[in-house]
Amino acid sequence: MWVGNSAGYGGTGVFSIYNQKPGDINNPGDPDFWAYCIEHDVSADHNVPGYVGDLSSFVGDNYFTNSPDVQAKVLWIIGHSYPAVSLDDLGAATGISSLSLNDVAEGTTYAIWRFTELNYDADWPWETPASEAVYKYLVQGAKDNAGSTPAPSPITVSIDKPSTAVEAGTLAGPFTVHTNQDDAEVNVEPDIAVTDAQGDAVDLHHVVDGEQLFLDLRATESAGDATLNASVKGSNATGKIISVPTSVGSTPTTADHAQSIILVAGENTTTDSQVSVSWDAAPTTPKPVIGTTLLDDADQDHNLVWNGGTLTDTVAYQNLKPGTEYTVSGELMRKSDGTATGIKGTTTFTPDTADGTVEVTFQVPTGFEKTTLVAFESVFTGTTTTGDAIATHEDINDANQSVTVDEQPTTPKPSDTPTPTPATPSSPAAPSSPAVSSSAPGTTSVPTENTASPTTTAGKPTDSHAVAIPTGTTEAPGPLASTGARVPGLLIGSAALLSGLGIVLLSSRRMRRKH
Numbered sequence: 026m027w028v029g030n031s032a033g034y035g036g037t038g039v040f041s042i043y044n045q046k047p048g049d050i051n052n053p054g055d056p057d058f059w060a061y062c063i064e065h066d067v068s069a070d071h072n073v074p075g076y077v078g079d080l081s082s083f084v085g086d087n088y089f090t091n092s093p094d095v096q097a098k099v100l101w102i103i104g105h106s107y108p109a110v111s112l113d114d115l116g117a118a119t120g121i122s123s124l125s126l127n128d129v130a131e132g133t134t135y136a137i138w139r140f141t142e143l144n145y146d147a148d149w150p151w152e153t154p155a156s157e158a159v160y161k162y163l164v165q166g167a168k169d170n171a172g173s174t175p176a177p178s179p180i181t182v183s184i185d186k187p188s189t190a191v192e193a194g195t196l197a198g199p200f201t202v203h204t205n206q207d208d209a210e211v212n213v214e215p216d217i218a219v220t221d222a223q224g225d226a227v228d229l230h231h232v233v234d235g236e237q238l239f240l241d242l243r244a245t246e247s248a249g250d251a252t253l254n255a256s257v258k259g260s261n262a263t264g265k266i267i268s269v270p271t272s273v274g275s276t277p278t279t280a281d282h283a284q285s286i287i288l289v290a291g292e293n294t295t296t297d298s299q300v301s302v303s304w305d306a307a308p309t310t311p312k313p314v315i316g317t318t319l320l321d322d323a324d325q326d327h328n329l330v331w332n333g334g335t336l337t338d339t340v341a342y343q344n345l346k347p348g349t350e351y352t353v354s355g356e357l358m359r360k361s362d363g364t365a366t367g368i369k370g371t372t373t374f375t376p377d378t379a380d381g382t383v384e385v386t387f388q389v390p391t392g393f394e395k396t397t398l399v400a401f402e403s404v405f406t407g408t409t410t411t412g413d414a415i416a417t418h419e420d421i422n423d424a425n426q427s428v429t430v431d432e433q434p435t436t437p438k439p440s441d442t443p444t445p446t447p448a449t450p451s452s453p454a455a456p457s458s459p460a461v462s463s464s465a466p467g468t469t470s471v472p473t474e475n476t477a478s479p480t481t482t483a484g485k486p487t488d489s490h491a492v493a494i495p496t497g498t499t500e501a502p503g504p505l506a507s508t509g510a511r512v513p514g515l516l517i518g519s520a521a522l523l524s525g526l527g528i529v530l531l532s533s534r535r536m537r538r539k540h
Contacts, residue, residue, distance in 0.1 A: 028060075028075045028269055028286070029053055033130030034152050039107075040286050042267070046074070058262050058294070059108050060286035061134055063089055063099065065142045070283035075267035076276075077288075083266050084279045089141040098140045098167040099287065100264050105166060106133040106159070108291040109263065119162045121155045128152070132159025137287075139164055181205045182257045183298045193246055193307035196224055198239030200300065202232050206257040211238065214252045242304065250303035257297075260290030311344040313416040315353075317426040319400045322386075327424070329398075331433040333389040338370070338400045338426065342416070343380045345404075350375045353402055354410045355385045360397040363421055368398075373408050393430045400426045 027046040030053075031038030040060040047053035050072050062069065064085045076082075080096055088095045107115055107129045116124040135149045135156075146164070151157045182204040191197040199222065202209055208231045213219060218241040221227050227238065232255070240251060269283035270276060277283070321328060322335040329336065340353050350373065357368040370385040385402065399421050403414035420426065 026058075026075050026077055026267060028071060028073050028267065029056060030071050031069070033127045033134075034156075037131040037134040039126070039130040039133070040069075040071075042075075042288060058260075058288050058290055060267055060288045061103060061130075061137055062284050063087075063137055063141050063266075063287050064285050065138050067282070067284045070269050070271070073269060073273060073283070075269045075286075077265050077267055080264065080266060082268060083285060084268050084277055084282050085285045086279060087141045088144055095140050099137055101167045101170055102133060102136050102140075102163045103263065103287060103289045106136075106163060106289070109289055110292055115159070119155075119158045121158050124155055124159070128155040129159055131156040133163060135160050136163040136167070140167065179205075180257060180259045180261050180296045182209050182255050182296055184211075184253055184255050184300045186300050186302060191240070191242070191302045191304040193242050193248070193304050195242055196220060196222070196239040197242050197302070197304065198222070199237035200239070200253055201235065201237050202255050204234050204255070204257055206259070208233050209255045209257045211253060211255050213240070214254070217241065217251055240302075246307045248304060248306040250301060252299055252301040254297055254299045256295040258295055260294040260296055262288045262294070263290045264288065313342060313344045313404060315343075315402060315404055315416045315418045316341045317355075317400055317402050317418050317423075319398075319426045319428050321428060327428050329389060329428050329430045331394045331431045332391045333393065333430075336387045336389060336398070336400075336428055338385045338387065338402065339382050340385060340402055340404075340418075341380075341382045342376070342404065345376050345379055345381075347376055347378055350407060351415075352405045352408055352410055353383055353385055354405065355387070355400050355402040357387055357389070357398040358401055358421065360399050360421055360427060366393070366398065371410065389430070395430065395432045397427055397429045399423065402426075 027043040029041035029043055029047070029050070031040050033039055040062070041053070041056035042058040042060050043053060044057045063083075064087060067085065083090060089099065103109060105115075105118075107126065110118075112124050112126065112129065115129060116122050121128075131152055132155070136159075139146060139160075149157075149160070151160075182202075185201040185203070187198050187200065202211065211219070211229045211232050219227060219229060220239050220241050222237065222239060224239075224241065224243075227236075232238070238253070265288040267286045267288060268277040269285065271281055271283050275281070317338050317340050319336055319338045320326060321330075322337055323330070336357075338355055340355075342353075345351060352371060352373045354371045355369065357366045358364065359366060368387050368389060370387045372383055372385050374383050376383075385400075387400070389398070401419040402417065403410070403419075404416040405412065405414050418426070
């Protein structure tokens, strides 16, 4: 430690002590500790290094040497004076308001010398009545309480590093805190979240002995370092002896040393322990990506019937972490203007492999006829959809993630004009059955022009238009060549055939008359 200048009245000042030599000894700043002289007859030295040890390291020769009773009285005095207590609190204890540091330094120094040098009350040359009041308060307190003031127990606090290397992208730890005090306060530089083994936040203002802490580096990819500091109230410095050599570089001895002094820590002094760790950048891994295919459940195409139904979006993912829980969340958007429909779907899953697929379903109600719906999907870590998505696919023009809802079919309205009924063709009148002559066996009388039955007399036709036809004829009825009319029992091919037949019959009659 570095022994700086004194503050107080000449000869009874309190020493300023620094953990390290100040950069400018003429402007050293506030001291880390204070120290009181415990030797009256040895010259003091300033702005020199000092050697710190416990009570047994005292190299002087007075009542303090090897006297637990005197040592206990001195410890009580420095533990109830400044800076172990504030000037205001000491003033309240002594009944003196507005105590100055000079008065306190003088009264405290004389109280220490009362036990280390004289072992009786002397008539000290007081600078002020306030100094004397401080002296009387401290001496009486040491006499009354020294027996109950043993040497201070050491204050301990420490942090153990993890047994394995710290890695980016993980909960790094454990860092184990040890202390013999009620609790410790831990801080990290730079500011990194600290959790327990499950990743839950911990109260860093009250870390108890044996508690394990973890640096939350799960979202960290780059290399870095951090320092953890554990602090407890109080200081092991109070009661330490500083032995001062007479020359820089020499070792203080009983025969050759400057004035020995005893350390006092301030009321807000703490005991600290630090550990530092560093880590490499996380291995580069591809970022998660997704692609989607939206289809109608009914027939696995990109068209949905007009009155709605179920759509299934198959989300193909890549580069997810197997064994980690994810939630994929989607919503159907209108392609026409990019607005949301409010039709949503979510699926929570834990992949076994980095690449795979998962399905999200959407229930489309009526009311979206002639609308093209586009699925927008996002993937989140965990079971909620809060925070930043690790992957998204939102392409309003992607045909694979689009489905078009059909137009509602229309029903034809009835016509005001009745549809005409087609006319049914009339059937021709059936011809009358031919008359059969009873006087001429083997002949049949057939009408040639009308359908009236001919009259016969003794087998001879009385109708000049009747024609006798042998009964053996088997021709089926046929149409007339000239008129298309049908004649029962004889197929007449043409009007010429009919005329020829008439000529033959006429010749036959003429021949009968001649004979």
